[in-house]
Amino acid sequence: MSWLILGLALWSGAHFFKRVAPQARAAMGARGKLLVTVLSLLAVVLMVIGYRAADFTPLYTPLPGMGHANNTLMLVSLFLFGVGGTKGTLYPKIRHPMLWGVVVWAVAHLLVNGDLASVVLFGGLGLWALISMLLINRSEVWLAPLGGRGLKGDMMNLVGTLVLLGVIAMIHQWLGHPVFMGTYS
Known part of the structure; x- marks a missing residue:
């Protein structure tokens, strides 16, 4: 479950970055887009691994x-x-x-x-x-x-x-x- 939660946190953080710190995000330019893309892909991988590995708790x-x-x-x-x-x-x-x-x-x-x-x-x-x-x-x-x-x-x-x-x-x-x-x- 920890990988799933980490993936969700990473996804949210990467996507909220532009809204929470717009000046910092804008200053990064194209590197910022690349960073969000890489973090988003990593987040998806972590969410999939975490979801598939999680115990079934109804x-x-x-x-x-x-x-x-x-x-x-x-x-x-x-x-x-x-x-x-x-x-x-x-x-x-x-x-x-x-x-x-x-x-x-x-x-x-x-x-x-x-x-x-x-x-x-x-x-x-x-x-x-x-x-x-x-x-x-x-x-x-x-x-x-x-x-x-x-x-x-x-x-x-x-x-x-x-x-x-x-x-x-x-x-x-x-x-x-x-x-x-x-x-x-």
Whole structure:
């Protein structure tokens, strides 16, 4: 569990650095971006190792049928991740679509995983995303972006979402956690 917590702390620290110490981060220039990238990758590795190695300590039992809710929320989450890149109809309407995608992803996984390691990982990343939105909103005025691709962007995003969901399902299957078979862990 300590590797998982260290990974979460490293992820949060690397991402909060720009918001907590903007002058120090700006002074680092491109080296700062590289540092955040390296720390983020290391954090992901630590979170994966820590999560996979953690003892199963049940905290609650997920309700029956939550697997379907999880799958639906994952579609929403992945779609939100693509909003900024494909610039569809939601692009000028949603601030922080990727961070909202993380929140939806976290909720989806908490619906089907009731163990301590899952609550720490998914709850921790969901909390990080919410705090990130608060910090960004406090420090920057949002000017809704103009333009975009409209429905074409939405269709591009939908296709990308479905492909990515398929890849994620295959990875989960490979790891022993099938996502469409009614077995969730």
